[in-house]
Amino acid sequence: MRIGIDVGGTNTDAVLLDGTSVLAANKSATSADVTAGIIDTLDRLQAERSFDPAQVQAVMIGTTHFINALVEARRLAPTAALRLGLPATASLPPLVDWPERLVEAISGRSYLAHGGHEFDGRHIAELDEDELRRHAGDMVEHGVRSVAISSVFSPVSNEFELRAAEILRSELGDDVAISLSHEIGRIGLLERENATIINAALRELAASIVDGLSGAVAGHGISAPLYLSQNDGTLMDVDFARRYPVATFASGPTNSMRGAALLSGLDTCAVVDVGGTTSDVGVLTHGFPREATTEVDVAGVRTNFRMPDVLSIGIGGGSLVASGNDVVTVGPRSVGYRLTEEALVFGGKTLTATDIAVAAGRAEVGDTSAVSELDPTLVKAALARVAADIADAVERMRTSPDPLPVVAVGGGSILLPDDLPGSLAVHRPDHFAVANAIGAAIAQVGGEVDRVYAIDPGRRDAVVDEARQEAIDRAIAAGADPAAVRIVDFDEVPIPYLPGNATRIRCKAVGDLRLGEAS
Amino acid sequence: MSWQLDIDHLRDLARGAAILGTGGGGDPLIGRLLVEQAIREHGPVTVLDPDELDDDAFVIPTAQMGAPTVIVEKIPRGSEPVGALRALEKHLGRTADATMPIECGGINSMIPLLVAARTGLPVVDADGMGRAFPELQMETFSVYGVPGSPMAIAGEHDETVVIDTGTDNKQMEWLARGITIRLGGVAHIAEYSMTGAEVKRTAVPRTLSLGLSIGRAVREARSAHQDPVEAIRAALAPTLYSHLRVLFRGKVVDVERRTLEGFARGRARFTGFDGTSELELRFQNENLVAEVDGEVVCTVPDLICVLEADTAEPITTEGLRYGQRVTVVGISTPDLMRTPEALAVFGPACFGLDVEFDPVELRGDLVTIP
Numbered sequence: 001m002r003i004g005i006d007v008g009g010t011n012t013d014a015v016l017l018d019g020t021s022v023l024a025a026n027k028s029a030t031s032a033d034v035t036a037g038i039i040d041t042l043d044r045l046q047a048e049r050s051f052d053p054a055q056v057q058a059v060m061i062g063t064t065h066f067i068n069a070l071v072e073a074r075r076l077a078p079t080a081a082l083r084l085g086l087p088a089t090a091s092l093p094p095l096v097d098w099p100e101r102l103v104e105a106i107s108g109r110s111y112l113a114h115g116g117h118e119f120d121g122r123h124i125a126e127l128d129e130d131e132l133r134r135h136a137g138d139m140v141e142h143g144v145r146s147v148a149i150s151s152v153f154s155p156v157s158n159e160f161e162l163r164a165a166e167i168l169r170s171e172l173g174d175d176v177a178i179s180l181s182h183e184i185g186r187i188g189l190l191e192r193e194n195a196t197i198i199n200a201a202l203r204e205l206a207a208s209i210v211d212g213l214s215g216a217v218a219g220h221g222i223s224a225p226l227y228l229s230q231n232d233g234t235l236m237d238v239d240f241a242r243r244y245p246v247a248t249f250a251s252g253p254t255n256s257m258r259g260a261a262l263l264s265g266l267d268t269c270a271v272v273d274v275g276g277t278t279s280d281v282g283v284l285t286h287g288f289p290r291e292a293t294t295e296v297d298v299a300g301v302r303t304n305f306r307m308p309d310v311l312s313i314g315i316g317g318g319s320l321v322a323s324g325n326d327v328v329t330v331g332p333r334s335v336g337y338r339l340t341e342e343a344l345v346f347g348g349k350t351l352t353a354t355d356i357a358v359a360a361g362r363a364e365v366g367d368t369s370a371v372s373e374l375d376p377t378l379v380k381a382a383l384a385r386v387a388a389d390i391a392d393a394v395e396r397m398r399t400s401p402d403p404l405p406v407v408a409v410g411g412g413s414i415l416l417p418d419d420l421p422g423s424l425a426v427h428r429p430d431h432f433a434v435a436n437a438i439g440a441a442i443a444q445v446g447g448e449v450d451r452v453y454a455i456d457p458g459r460r461d462a463v464v465d466e467a468r469q470e471a472i473d474r475a476i477a478a479g480a481d482p483a484a485v486r487i488v489d490f491d492e493v494p495i496p497y498l499p500g501n502a503t504r505i506r507c508k509a510v511g512d513l514r515l516g517e518a519s
Numbered sequence: 520m521s522w523q524l525d526i527d528h529l530r531d532l533a534r535g536a537a538i539l540g541t542g543g544g545g546d547p548l549i550g551r552l553l554v555e556q557a558i559r560e561h562g563p564v565t566v567l568d569p570d571e572l573d574d575d576a577f578v579i580p581t582a583q584m585g586a587p588t589v590i591v592e593k594i595p596r597g598s599e600p601v602g603a604l605r606a607l608e609k610h611l612g613r614t615a616d617a618t619m620p621i622e623c624g625g626i627n628s629m630i631p632l633l634v635a636a637r638t639g640l641p642v643v644d645a646d647g648m649g650r651a652f653p654e655l656q657m658e659t660f661s662v663y664g665v666p667g668s669p670m671a672i673a674g675e676h677d678e679t680v681v682i683d684t685g686t687d688n689k690q691m692e693w694l695a696r697g698i699t700i701r702l703g704g705v706a707h708i709a710e711y712s713m714t715g716a717e718v719k720r721t722a723v724p725r726t727l728s729l730g731l732s733i734g735r736a737v738r739e740a741r742s743a744h745q746d747p748v749e750a751i752r753a754a755l756a757p758t759l760y761s762h763l764r765v766l767f768r769g770k771v772v773d774v775e776r777r778t779l780e781g782f783a784r785g786r787a788r789f790t791g792f793d794g795t796s797e798l799e800l801r802f803q804n805e806n807l808v809a810e811v812d813g814e815v816v817c818t819v820p821d822l823i824c825v826l827e828a829d830t831a832e833p834i835t836t837e838g839l840r841y842g843q844r845v846t847v848v849g850i851s852t853p854d855l856m857r858t859p860e861a862l863a864v865f866g867p868a869c870f871g872l873d874v875e876f877d878p879v880e881l882r883g884d885l886v887t888i889p
Contacts, residue, residue: 088675091553091597118703119589152593188591396844493776493837
């Protein structure tokens with residue numbers, strides 16, 4: 001058995017799974033106290049379906065705590081950003097393009113030092129240990145508690161980041177957390193450095209959240225390992241989560257899509273997650289979300305996290321329905337979380353999309369008599385509007401002319417018909433409302449390589465094999481079952497103007513988590 | 520009239536320069552951040568219309584050369600392009616009155632602004648490519664008789680190299696490329712020094728303000744929920760780039776890339792949203808030729824730009840990915856880029872293409888694409 005929990009900003013969803021079958025599922029309001037919230041959630045699962053805590057093999061949690069902390073600029077550690085690359089890179093020091101408010105929230109200090117590599121592994125400059133010790137002294141003086149280290153081309157050679165970390169640790173002691181950019185991001189210095197600084201600023205919060213989660217799970221008598229879900233839908237163990245909180249940022253949409261895949265039995269499909277205010281449309285290919293290709297701004301900071309490609313449109317269960325001049329509109333304005341006060345079926349005065357679904361007999365929610373007088377023409381037109389807009393969003397996400405099945409999840413998916421315009425069949429699986437917790441529970445573990453290789457003539461196959469093997473080894477090291485690891489993503493981009501067939505290779509391997517025997 | 524270019528202009532210019540980069544030219548982002556920082560420290564930049572230049576004014580263009588993939592990792596120290604300009608001044612025994620872009624597409628729209636901010640020199644609103652091209656001899660300057668040599672190259676350790684190959688601009692490119700690799704894959708250069716009279720005779724005029732105006736048009740169209748492609752068309756109409764033609768609307772279905780002789784060559788295929796017609800795009804760093812259902816619809820030196828379907832955000836050849844929804848447009852280039860002499864330097868044959876150049880606005884009517 002395993003337990004999946006998704007702690008969102010508003011709701012916490014939890015499921016108890018045996019293999020892939022859902023034994024129990026519930027949804028409750030997220031509480032301010034993390035530990036108490038998880039204990040409460042586990043109690044509810046236990047009440048719904050009694051289980052022996054010793055039989056639980058793993059607990060997987062997806063959380064928005066870290067991204068919320070960044071967006072709200074609270075509970076962030078005083079952080080230093082040290083970059084190795086002088087004399088290059090001096091024109092744009094670390095933190096240069098950050099919002100002022102966020103720099104203040106992390107008491108951000110920026111340091112430049114000699115070091116860094118060229119694309120082919122040559123040194124830009126040698127490391128200057130005295131310079132690093134001077135910077136460390138300044139960090140101590142200013143109360144820095146977490147450090148992000150970046151070095152030019154560290155994805156090609158991590159040598160300088162590792163040596164600088166050693167020197168800083170000997171100067172600052174073990175209480176200061178150190179985050180290294182080559183472990184966090186890929187090629188693209190500013191974006192990788194930004195992600196590393198964010199990670200550094202979250203390290204103290206990560207320790208306290210992880211302790212809270214572990215304490216709650218252990219307090220419930222569960223001794224199984226605890227995992228957190230990452231942006232790409234794979235898992236990290238709690239020790240990893242302490243060190244790399246930034247990797248949990250966008251796990252919500254990914255979990256919901258992967259949960260939808262399991263519930264529907266479809267591994268290539270469009271997933272429409274209909275919430276209260278928006279519908280998020282994503283595409284799964286062979287069980288994994290298609291990634292966005294553009295840089296992602298998080299709280300005003302440019303990063304190159306791998307995030308799922310999601311198209312959001314303003315239609316949800318709380319969307320306002322209006323008519324005039326023979327045109328019926330649904331959304332983008334919404335009553336949001338006030339749905340249970342303002343919708344007609346809940347005794348309110350606002351006509352919402354949920355009222356339309358109830359009037360059409362698609363759902364039985366609240367007081368159905370409150371919508372019995374609605375004009376059937378209006379109801380029909382509003383539903384047609386919703387279907388057309390969602391179908392259009394799916395169409396825009398589609399990448400081939402083949403028909404793409406649509407899986408509808410989320411509380412608002414009652415708005416969708418059984419077939420969308422364009423002959424797209426809509427699958428509405430059981431437990432659709434807790435798809436994200438299920439996605440967390442079934443997540444796999446992965447390993448990734450992103451590096452520039454100089455490929456000698458006739459060596460391409462050997463280099464490609466080397467990159468694939470390294471990704472596989474990393475997945476196994478992260479806990480994947482060696483028998484089930486496979487390459488899910490491979491991308492090879494030649495670098496123009498450079499000799500030796502310099503080529504950037506990105507490769508990702510994933511596999512099912514190797515589950516221990518239940519104790 | 521001369522005008523002041525400030526931080527507020529840079530996002531629009533970067534977007535416009537990426538469109539003029541026609542798939543290559545390097546991401547202007549790092550360039551924009553460099554200029555922002557320099558303007559923050561030194562104040563805004565004066566932009567001179569070419570007509571305002573004295574005939575005997577001395578102009579030294581500045582640029583960056585190298586691999587865009589290296590730039591995103593090894594950010595410049597910031598002093599290198601000024602170092603190249605000073606080295607060339609020293610070599611020539613003459614100081615510059617202004618700097619100028621050699622390439623208005625991509626990151627090289629920004630480097631002269633960095634030089635201008637740091638030195639206080641004005642920057643001339645013109646360039647020598649009218650877009651982005653992969654090699655240093657592919658310049659209207661060289662087409663109309665201004666040699667690139669002598670040229671100065673600078674790296675971040677204050678090292679400089681001067682190359683003088685006389686009137687052989689291809690040999691200059693070849694030597695400079697080798698030095699750039701030794702410098703880590705990116706270097707900063709000063710070349711094609713010339714008089715004001717030569718600027719007026721050989722440069723593609725007002726291409727900085729062109730980049731700025733199309734970048735601004737896209738932004739304003741987005742915020743007004745209007746069609747950004749139509750906004751680009753309207754912004755181009757009064758310029759020397761007067762025709763924009765929508766070549767295709769569809770999705771990327773295949774991308775193939777390989778490195779050959781130091782260039783990212785490859786092709787991408789797109790299918791229309793109705794699934795019936797197909798566009799094939801061939802590129803060498805920049806987009807070179809577009810064919811719809813086997814018929815050539817646009818070739819170099821006219822601009823072929825792949826734009827994100829909803830936002831008109833330009834997509835580089837490196838950024839092309841399966842499944843992207845795009846609008847492909849062709850843009851006509853000024854007459855001085857289309858003469859037989861110009862086509863001999865950067866026409867289709869210079870890229871090994873066996874197609875004739877025909878102006879994009881004169882090619883036969885396209886199949887109507889929904």
